[in-house]
Amino acid sequence: xxxxxxxxxxxxxxxxxxxxxxxxTYSYLDNSATSQKxxxxxxAVRKYYEEENANPLRGLxxxxxxxxxxYEDAREAVxxxxxxxxxxxxxxxxNASESLNLIAYSYGxxxxxxxxxxxxxxxxxxxNMLPWQQVAKAVGATxxxxxxxxxxxxxxQALEDIISEKTKLVAITQVSNVLGCxxxxxxxxxxxxxxxxxxxxxxxxxxxHMKVDVQDLDVDFLVFSGHKMLAPMGIGAVYGKKExxxxxxxxxxxxEMIEYVTLEGATYAELPHKFEAGTVNAGGAVGLHxxxxxxxxxGFDFIEQRENQLCEYAYKQMIEIPHVHxxxxxxxxxxxxxxxxxxxxxxxxxxxxxxxxxxxxxxxGHHCAQPLTKWLGLNSTTRASIGFYxxxxxxxxxxxxxxxxxxxxxxxx
Amino acid sequence: MENNRSFxxxxxxxxxxxxxxxxxxxxxxxxxxxxxxxxxDEITLKLKVDNDKIVDAGYVGDGCAISxxxxxxxxxxxxxxxxxxALRLADIFFRMIKDEISEDELExxxxxxxxxxxxxxxxxxxxxxxxxxxxxxxFECK
Numbered sequence: 001x002x003x004x005x006x007x008x009x010x011x012x013x014x015x016x017x018x019x020x021x022x023x024x025t026y027s028y029l030d031n032s033a034t035s036q037k038x039x040x041x042x043x044a045v046r047k048y049y050e051e052e053n054a055n056p057l058r059g060l061x062x063x064x065x066x067x068x069x070x071y072e073d074a075r076e077a078v079x080x081x082x083x084x085x086x087x088x089x090x091x092x093x094x095n096a097s098e099s100l101n102l103i104a105y106s107y108g109x110x111x112x113x114x115x116x117x118x119x120x121x122x123x124x125x126x127x128n129m130l131p132w133q134q135v136a137k138a139v140g141a142t143x144x145x146x147x148x149x150x151x152x153x154x155x156x157q158a159l160e161d162i163i164s165e166k167t168k169l170v171a172i173t174q175v176s177n178v179l180g181c182x183x184x185x186x187x188x189x190x191x192x193x194x195x196x197x198x199x200x201x202x203x204x205x206x207x208x209h210m211k212v213d214v215q216d217l218d219v220d221f222l223v224f225s226g227h228k229m230l231a232p233m234g235i236g237a238v239y240g241k242k243e244x245x246x247x248x249x250x251x252x253x254x255x256e257m258i259e260y261v262t263l264e265g266a267t268y269a270e271l272p273h274k275f276e277a278g279t280v281n282a283g284g285a286v287g288l289h290x291x292x293x294x295x296x297x298x299g300f301d302f303i304e305q306r307e308n309q310l311c312e313y314a315y316k317q318m319i320e321i322p323h324v325h326x327x328x329x330x331x332x333x334x335x336x337x338x339x340x341x342x343x344x345x346x347x348x349x350x351x352x353x354x355x356x357x358x359x360x361x362x363x364x365g366h367h368c369a370q371p372l373t374k375w376l377g378l379n380s381t382t383r384a385s386i387g388f389y390x391x392x393x394x395x396x397x398x399x400x401x402x403x404x405x406x407x408x409x410x411x412x413x
Numbered sequence: 414m415e416n417n418r419s420f421x422x423x424x425x426x427x428x429x430x431x432x433x434x435x436x437x438x439x440x441x442x443x444x445x446x447x448x449x450x451x452x453x454d455e456i457t458l459k460l461k462v463d464n465d466k467i468v469d470a471g472y473v474g475d476g477c478a479i480s481x482x483x484x485x486x487x488x489x490x491x492x493x494x495x496x497x498x499a500l501r502l503a504d505i506f507f508r509m510i511k512d513e514i515s516e517d518e519l520e521x522x523x524x525x526x527x528x529x530x531x532x533x534x535x536x537x538x539x540x541x542x543x544x545x546x547x548x549x550x551x552f553e554c555k
Contacts (some may be wrong), residue, residue, distance in 0.1 A: 047498060141456065289460060345430070346478075347478055348477075348542065349422070349452055349454075349476035349477040349479075349537070350477050350478045350479070353420075353421075353534075353537065354421065365453065367454060378451075379453060379475055380453050408421055408426075409421060409426050409430070409478055410421070410423065410425075410426025410427060410429065410430045411427070
């Protein structure tokens with residue numbers, strides 16, 4: 001549904017009250033780093049630990065059976081949320097980084113060989129770059145880097161140009177955590193498949209903000225973190241196509257991932273448990289379930305429209321400020337709430353320090369995407385990232401402060 | 414906002430915006446690169462030492478106002494000093510950051526004393542001490 005601007009503001013004001021940490025003294029604009037948590041999520045985690053906690057998947061008593069149900073209900077909620085075919089294709093991890101390491105170790109090191117190629121884009125977060133560099137080193141494969149246009153657009157043709165029959169895996173983010181651009185994952189995955197490669201999609205910045213359908217995109221793997229989508233820290237997931245997960249060896253070895261163990265070896269449990277060694281984060285999974293329910297109740301129509309509206313509101317004011325440069329597209333609709341910028345002569349750490357004094361929370365540095373920052377010809381940048389529970393006042397405070405940065409740092413205008 | 418105004422004071426911003434010593438020293442006989450890997454501040458410190466005395470000094474680099482201004486103020490202070498005197502000043506500077514110095518010692522640091530308040534900003538300490546650590550390492554290694 002299409003909301004009017006008044007409806008967006010009214011609904012925004014109402015749901016803002018769901019977030020205990022959010023108030024009018026602070027402008028929290030570091031949502032790409034981690035989101036804040038609504039009371040509904042915090043209550044669900046508390047209820048789990050107060051009323052339903054036991055070690056899932058082990059005990060034969062009622063409480064453990066309930067804990068197991070809650071944990072598996074969460075898996076089913078994730079399955080539905082990203083439209084996977086079956087819940088066995090959802091493996092819980094700590095976060096997107098661990099998810100990517102799981103794929104790199106279990107799939108990469110076993111199915112990529114010497115002389116093969118891996119393609120990643122230069123805009124990847126370190127967590128979708130370093131695991132692949134390590135795989136390449138370990139097996140003797142080569143990494144090829146896919147370059148976007150300067151505004152962040154990744155043309156499918158650019159992938160066509162560098163992919164070859166040696167390419168075994170392509171790993172690309174859906175939304176860049178620096179540029180905010182949305183990549184055409186469906187086309188990119190189709191090109192990978194046409195060339196016999198598997199496609200890994202980093203959904204850390206997209207899954208919290210838009211409907212992501214793994215069957216429609218036809219990706220082989222998708223990863224995301226719960227903490228960026230209203231859930232507690234320490235819960236994340238890997239989606240993998242069943243036929244791939246089935247042939248992969250376990251990532252971590254230990255408790256509750258076995259079928260049968262002898263002193264000589266073991267046979268491993270069925271999916272997804274073969275990838276979930278040790279006691280799982282059931283409380284986190286319950287929190288993620290509550291976060292998904294919250295997002296579904298709110299609807300992506302509202303989330304996307306409110307975030308885009310606030311993003312455009314900020315962008316239009318930023319580009320009017322002398323010496324301020326927004327990195328990436330000059331169309332605010334291509335930023336998905338992520339506004340990375342530089343201020344002439346001002347280092348991001350100083351900008352962030354001054355913003356902090358104004359109670360504006362933003363991120364400074366290379367945002368765990370150092371190669372991209374370098375590729376853009378920059379040293380480091382500052383990033384404001386918007387969540388649907390932000391409001392116009394948060395943006396106004398940020399803009400007011402941004403106007404004063406150069407003066408504070410001793411530049412007379 | 415008060416806190417912040419006092420921290421980015423005129424001394425600091427002046428050394429950052431108009432540094433006196435941000436220049437390459439062609440005939441330097443001491444040179445060392447210092448980096449804060451976590452935040453990307455970097456400087457290359459170059460000194461010309463003659464008869465144990467620092468006769469010329471400069472730095473090139475890139476980083477936040479604190480890291481760059483601190484390097485500039487440090488060079489102001491150590492120019493004309495012996496290695497031993499410079500290391501003693503480094504020791505005072507490090508103790509200033511830990512909030513462990515006397516008024517007299519603070520006087521000795523001259524403009525570098527403008528960074529005293531950094532002791533209350535743990536996240537920025539590494540920026541302020543980068544040039545001083547580079548200097549210390551340079552003398553202790555050679």
